[in-house]
Amino acid sequence: MRHVIFNNKKVEFTENQTLLDTASVAGINIPTLCQGDTCYCSSSCGLGIAENVDTGELISTCTTLATEGMNISTESTKVFEARREKLISIFSKGAHNCFTARLPEGKCAPGHLEARELEWHEQECPAKGTCTLQKLAGKHKVPVMDIPLKIETPVVDNRSPFIARDYSRCIKCGQCISVCQDIGQNAISRCSYNGTWHPTVDIEKCTHCGQCLEACPVGALFDKKAFGIAKKKVTKVQTTCPYCGTGCQLQLHVKDEKIIKVTADEDVAPNMGRLCVKGRFGYDFIYSENRLKTPLIKEDGKFREASWDEALDLVASKFIEVREEYGPDAIAGLSCARSITEDSYNMQKLFRATIGTNNIDHCART
């Protein structure tokens, strides 16, 4: 087996493995913003650097292959400083006012106040608290307040009813592009804007599945429905999608007994982190004002509200009456292929055991 040395520790590597992958297999964390086994734009974030201890050189771990005997430090002062510089440069190119959103005028560098005026910036950044860039800034003591912001791509794409794409916060990591290719939609490509680039979506090809939204490490892509709903006191509950027979597992983000957002976990079968537009964004039908809220009884062609007792008694007595007069087979029932299995169980039991007929079916369209 061949070895490299990471931070004075011997680590094994295999043929054609990058230093970044070698480190990650060994559990050594090298921060990156664009890394991923499907990385589309290798080394574009520039953070995956380390020091070659023997030569004192800084190298990019995501593009350099491990070779026998290399001696690498991922934590030296030189690496720390270089990463910090890189982070400052990333911050200075976008509307990253997350640390200064509430500071009074004059307390922060130029550009921060302008950032507040942008669309979708009236509330704090939707990625606050989960943002990879924000975490790295904290860890590397980046003086965010003092960095003048020059907003390179003040472009907002609002065409999707579900996904806001605020490129003023885009760090050009390419994660959304790779994930969209990974699922085979190929709806995003690079587009240049004033000499830089940002991703653009071919809205005709886009299926609004929101997979890109989950890949975005910062607050550039976000869920419109969840915008501005504080993340505090959110609990996650795993459940099954109510739409098609794939049975995708959803993670419901629940606040005050209400679903505010839906995501999926990569290691849970059958969908392995993937969802479609209905599963991810179609949850809120249950909160519609059109819901039936009380039992109804029709009188003279019109529905009136009724109590459970009154409505249940009426149905039970009517069923008994029909059964007495015409036999149990004069009653028939259609069960539901969308509701839980236990509901269907009880309905067929009501028909077979209580009413006494096998006239029970469900919607024939399978």
Add this chain to the structure above:
Amino acid sequence: MLGSGAMSNSFEDIEKAKTILVIGSNMTVAHPVVATFVHNAVQNGSKLVVIDPRATKLTEWADMHLRLKVGSDVALINSIMNVLIAEGLYDKQYVEQWADGFAELKETVLRYPPEDTEKITGVPAEQVVSLARLLAQSKPAMLMYTLGITEHTSGVHNVFSCANLQLLLGNIGVPGGGVNPLRGQNNVQGACDAGALPDSFPGYEKVDDPVARRKFQKAWNVSNLLGYEGLRLPAMLEGLKTKKVRAFYVFGEDPATTEPDMHHVHDCLSSAEFMVCNDIFPTKTTEFADVVFPSAAWSEDDGTFTNTERRVNRVRKVSPPPGVARPNWWIFRELAKRMGDTWASSCAKDIWDNEMAPQCSMLNGITYDRLEKESLQWPVPHALHPGTPHLFKDTAHLYRDVRFTQGRAHFKAIDWTPSAEIPDEQYPFVLSTGRRLYHYNCSSQTANAVGLNDLLSEEIVDISPEDAKRFGFGTDDMIQLTTRRGSITVRAKVTDEVPKGMVWMAFHFYKNNSNWLTNSAADPISDTAEYKSCAVRIDYPAV
């Protein structure tokens, strides 16, 4: 034959398949996440073959697209088998070891040489020959189908044909193979498992089996279980008119919108003497009801769904139901009580753990406790069993209802029959129907979810550029469609997804719903209606 409506294999098999054969399934729209797994398999080198009259999105990924005429599936599959047998390409050893009825199959399919069937299917003979050779070389092949196979008067025969083909190739019982229906609704599998079928108890035990009847009489503490099959949905509807059925209970479905031939369905429903509905929204169907019970919806109640891979998953409660709405199982339990039966189970967990799972041999080993930690694919015969990702893997362990009969499979020789209604001078086009991405069936859920209506808010009819040009209309023009059952005026979308001579629609909205037009003629065995094919006339401008 193989007897179950579930997938024999699992989604994780898709990447193991050398060839993926998709018949009558627009999965990019109906099962979008499954389609992404198919994309990945193709990226990793699997061959993809799509058999569909329409050039669906998935065909962009396909190595081969066989654009058959609507309703010619049996003829096409027979001709593929014809080549496999004539050229000696089928898996002789597998067939000898596992299957009966080969001689009859051979006799039948030899009457379907690709050159002759071309007239029926519209698929060039060379394409059929090269597909047969591909299937013989690139094994295992995983066959997946959806409603394009079942929603025909020959639906059951179409399914048999799929099974014949996979048996002949030796693709059954292997990872990356199998016969795999992608079931449409989220819990159609669970509803079947629970016995919401006129001929079977929970766990597919037949009502005409006296042993099964005794078992359930004991379990439910009753003595009156009937030993003959009950009415299926079309007969129930018809029965409302003939007064064979006097009281009708509809739970959570909207047959007034989703059943074919809506004029007829409305006629039936309005003749109901007494009708009850459980639902979460008012629908066209609840308008016909005398009593409507408000139900708890998804995520307002604990329970389980079973997906198309036979995977049992938990559904969890996070929100209270609105107003005084209650869970459906509670409503049924209250009615039973008022009719004299007291049931012990007082939550979904009780129903599953104490009744359904112990009564269904395939579910014996599944409890809510286990489901807290994992999802399980039935059969799970006991508490330590890990679940069954592949059915028919080992005949010694085959589950009762879905096994090969007596440990062996049977070929069923099938002859092709045309659709019930074929185009003629008066109605020269074929109308076929399906679903679109942004809505779900009658759309009572999706139309009430914020945003999905922005993406699609009305019915549209797809038509080929050639036909549109002949009539002189374009995308967004309103055209009139008329069948023997009804007429609608609907917005056109000109697209080469549909072939010449065909128009295609969905059925998500009440207005201009395609079911004003569709034919309720149904498969004689399954009673599934022929949504995929009827004859239609186009008028432009509308008359």
